Amino acid sequence: MTKQQDWCEKHQEATALLANSDEIHSAAACQAAIEQMAADLCRDFADRYPLVLPIMGGAVVFTGKLLPLLRFPLDFDYIHITRYGDKLKGGAFEWLRQPQNVSGRHVLILDDILDEGLTLHTVREHILAAGAASCRTAVFADKDIGRAKPIAADYVGVRVPNRYVFGFGMDAKGMWRNLEAVYAVSN
Ligand SMILES: O=P(O)(O)OC[C@H]1O[C@H](OP(=O)(O)OP(=O)(O)O)[C@H](O)[C@@H]1O
Numbered sequence: 046m047t048k049q050q051d052w053c054e055k056h057q058e059a060t061a062l063l064a065n066s067d068e069i070h071s072a073a074a075c076q077a078a079i080e081q082m083a084a085d086l087c088r089d090f091a092d093r094y095p096l097v098l099p100i101m102g103g104a105v106v107f108t109g110k111l112l113p114l115l116r117f118p119l120d121f122d123y124i125h126i127t128r129y130g131d132k133l134k135g136g137a138f139e140w141l142r143q144p145q146n147v148s149g150r151h152v153l154i155l156d157d158i159l160d161e162g163l164t165l166h167t168v169r170e171h172i173l174a175a176g177a178a179s180c181r182t183a184v185f186a187d188k189d190i191g192r193a194k195p196i197a198a199d200y201v202g203v204r205v206p207n208r209y210v211f212g213f214g215m216d217a218k219g220m221w222r223n224l225e226a227v228y229a230v231s232n
């Protein structure tokens with residue numbers, strides 16, 4: 046099969062996936078959640094000069110929308126770790142970029158979604174072990190998985206049901222990170 050056919054099939058798959066999904070949070074609701082979180086962060090971090098570390102790649106939209114609303118001085122870097130890849134179920138961690146220069150810093154981690162909580166928990170432990178003065182966590186979406194998680198986020202944008210969600214930076218099999226609302230794949 047040619048590359049062109051591959052992309053054509055991928056395009057059809059992406060279109061069908063979106064058509065068979067439900068909108069969970071509208072673009073306006075996502076924006077309102079970001080603005081509320083930014084206000085909370087401005088209140089709590091005004092004097093802390095934090096190091097802000099998004100976990101790529103899912104945090105890209107969350108970070109891009111949130112950062113310009115943070116009206117206090119900060120440093121910015123990023124972490125890259127993945128355990129889902131293009132799959133809908135999590136597996137082993139793959140570190141692509143570890144945290145750098147966190148010793149003594151007040152760190153704020155940003156991630157798109159807290160699902161089973163393994164990613165955020167692992168990253169937070171890593172940052173504290175590397176000597177951060179403190180480490181707080183903000184997630185755009187917190188999934189109601191119906192059981193305990195190893196970590197609770199300090200700041201949460203929206204709650205999502207126990208379904209695979211995508212849009213607003215979150216992918217479905219690698220697709221649709223660019224959507225400005227949040228959708229759930231049909232069960
Ligand atoms: O709470 P958990 O069950 O650990 O899942 C949450 C993690 O899963 C996703 O990352 P993924 O591995 O899909 O990589 P991505 O950021 O590139 O989408 C998401 O961005 C979170 O980091």
Ligand SMILES: Nc1nc2[nH]cnc2c(=O)[nH]1
Pocket residue numbers: 129158160161208209210211215216217
């Ligand atoms: N895109 C996406 N990534 C996840 N990582 C863990 N859970 C999810 C989810 O529901 N959607």
